[in-house]
Amino acid sequence: MSSDAMNAPRRGNMNTKNQRIVLAKVGLDGHDRGIKVVARALRDAGFEVIYPGLWLSPEAVVRVVAEEDAPWLGISLLSGTHLVLVPKVLELLRQQGLSHVRVVVGGTIPEEDVAPLLACGVAKVFGPGSSLADIVSYFKSEAYHERTRCNSG
């Protein structure tokens, strides 16, 4: 390959294009300010954010992830039900052959609940006080690693 071709920008390799993230609210939790702010930040960072709205059951969220072929699921919970609903979502993802989907949890998650969530398969927890810059740079760096894996594999 000529150096000219090496230097040419190629689709999907140089940025976050085609990186799809489903952001979801699960259960009876109407607090959607946070998830909308995160959705905007990720949109502005170049991600495709799919937001299916409020009050979804774990089954509905998993259905959306499957239909959208999204490698990422972000769940926002401000209802205190994270230790019940998040494991349920993860279990449904496994049952449907979607265990490759990485799940990130955000919201009012007490410090002591972070370890149990990580133990059951959550990739990352963004609790109170998390900055938008941290969230965006987490997804960007994961997207970068993902591409490196794909390109070398």
Place this chain on the structure above:
Amino acid sequence: MSARDVTPDESSELQGLWQAAKQGDRRALARLLTLAGQSEHKPTLYRLLAHSSPPRSSLVSAITGSPGAGKSSLIGKMLPLIRQQGHTVAVLACDPRSPLTGGALLGDRIRMPVTVEDQGIYIRSLATPPGRQGIAESLDIRVGILEHSGFDWILVETVGVGQGDVAVRDLVDCVVLLIPPESGDEIQWEKAGLLELADLVVVSKGDMPGATRTAAQLQQTLNLPGFPPKQILVVSVARNLGIAELVKQLHEQPRRRHAPERRGQRLLLLAQEILAERFAERKDLVQGVLAEARRQGWDDWQAANELVHWLMTHE
């Protein structure tokens, strides 16, 4: 150009997904629709499409109209009606991609019910770049994939569009144009563009003041003596009015998509897409042409023509 070469491995992976999707595997279908957006997979997908016949011919309808006209909400109400008639239905919901960052917020699904058990509905959100007349890249091949997966109905929701975004017509059987109440007067309805091409004109938000007047104006303006008649419907999602009638009318529309004259139009759209991709990949050539333009004293017209030449010939 590497995008035109197909490796046997890639081809067999796509073939596996293709067969699985045809047999109703929704995961395989979802994956195929993702891969259809990547130029390296298009040669194989188009070949698979050309060498296989769909289980049935889908009825493909576009729902288009200005932002906030009520396209997603209308589709949300149409889905259960279509299912009640025993038909399966897929939705391709387009929302805009940012011209600044390439990001997108895809929120059409909020207005559509999430069915957990029903495998007869499939909804997919698509980010749509600017300058694409309101339809996502690779829409044609994605509609083809859904048709081969056996859906009776395929609904394409465009990005909120204006008067001139007419390209979707060549990819579907029927165009439904949604017009909210009080969004124009008699002169507005005389103008050329989308209104001419719509097969069904539907006034949305029929429960709001002004809906009847807008429908009456459209009725008068579009049905002048000597012109082919165009039916105007009024729907209200809030009151669940007129939606069954719309579904019935759509069902009776002729299948125009496979008409011979449409194929030429589709090829032109596809060629535009290929060129747009190529141009997006090689924006680096602009700097070279600019430098050359300064040396040679080219004006903008000469430089732009030279740029086109470079884009077509540089590997």
